[in-house]
Amino acid sequence: MKVMSVVGARPQFVKLAAVAAAFGNTEHHHTIVHTGQHYDADLSDVFFHGLSIPEPDVHLGVGSGTHGVQTGTTLAALDPVIAAARPDWVLVYGDTNSTLAGALSAAKQHVPVAHLEAGLRSFNRRMPEEHNRVLTDHAADLLLAPTEEAVRHLTAEGLADRAVLTGDVMVDVCLRLRDKVLRGEATAPALPASRNARKPYLFATLHRAENTDDPDRLAALVDALTGLPVPVVLAAHPRLLARAASFGIKLDHGLLHISRPLPYAELIATVLDSRGVITDSGGLQKEAYLLERVCTTLRTETEWPETLRGGWNALVPDPRELGSQAWSDTVLRPAPKSSRDMPYGDGKAAVRVVRALEDHVAR
Known part of the structure; x- marks a missing residue:
């Protein structure tokens, strides 16, 4: 199986750390495309080095700009990269302009799209991230939901047949470092x-x-x-x-x-x-x-x-x-004395993500 991860911003690198490690224990071919949406070293390089993420196979160097310019530039730059690789999956992460551009480029080329962290909703349509995540969910073929609440949102939008509850891959990294x-x-x-x-x-x-x-x-x-x-x-x-x-x-x-x-x-x-x-x-x-x-x-x-x-x-x-x-x-309020639920998973979400991609590529 060939999977291409498209990332470009700080939170996505943390998620990528868990996913790349899970792929590292398989025979699958995993490539990383860094769009360059976050290009400051403190928001990019330190995450690759500090979390032992493999160096990107492709760096697009998109940089900053308005939302339209950044999304459009990323989309145009991704088209030939996806066309040349023809992966079994393009895996996009979260809710950034890079997420939406990756989903659109793959979908228009009939390459299956998987959305990691699918189903999150703020219901605030003034947030650029809300537009990105909703549009990406509706363009994607496989929706990797981090929580039961996210699955409920996807179900309400008629997307239940594409949704898989995996847990949150950021938990994998956070708990390990904790x-x-x-x-x-x-x-x-x-x-x-x-x-x-x-x-x-x-x-x-x-x-x-x-x-x-x-x-x-x-x-x-x-x-x-x-x-x-x-x-x-x-x-x-x-x-x-x-x-x-x-x-x-x-x-x-x-x-x-x-x-x-x-x-x-x-x-x-x-x-x-x-x-x-x-x-x-x-x-x-x-x-x-x-x-x-x-x-x-x-x-x-x-x-x-x-x-x-x-x-x-x-x-x-x-x-x-x-x-x-x-x-x-x-x-300055004290921490609650009641015990917390663990709605975000058990720290093994990335393994479930790889398994979901394996299960669905055969379909």
Whole structure:
């Protein structure tokens, strides 16, 4: 069986690490196409090196641009690559522009498409990721769903006959690295030198367009972070740094400490060392849940509703509406005493993904 993985952004590299390792234990031919959607070394190279992912067989070097330009450029660049390889499957990951471009290029060439992390829905049609994931699911031939909730979404859209529940491949990587960190075999937390190492801290990320592209909203979110009574370590995405600079918003002041985006092992170690997480990332909500750290999500919705159970995750779209004391109480709330469910699988999802591709290629 010949499988071509199309990836291009940071979260996809983590998923790819699990899938590539699972393929490494088989006789199947697995090739990797890196679109270059994320090209900053901190968002790309460190993941390949740190997670022992094989070097990409093809690097398209697409780079940045508007959503239309980036998707169209990737689609045009992928066409001859898929045409030359004629794989049994094109495997696309998640909800980025690279995901949609990979699905469209393969589907138009009558090459079967499998979508990893299928069935997630935020039901927020202003999110580019929501358009990407819905369109990809409807174009794909095989839908590899991470949760039962995702399968329910696919069923509601008439796609049940294409869906297979595999579990979440990010769990495979997260739990493996968690165990290494707890055994002292992995990297230490990555903390800015400006932070007082004796004080507990919160870990934060902020990168979505709805939070960074409006200067008033971004300024309000930065004020909310700096107004907390404990240090906040903010891993700054290039989008955040660029927008803050263009709006004249100072990030590194007060108890807010800026770090670079973290390699995955350092991210896991830092979350484990923290007392909680503040984010607008989809993946980090789930990782905080898996690592038993409370999470406060700066959005109106989540693709991972399972994290809301028991109070592990809380949605706070606008901290100003809570007031400073309620905002502080929310992000500093203790971890729930009730035990967590494990809705994302047992850490063996990548093996099930390979098995699903094997089972369905014969059909």
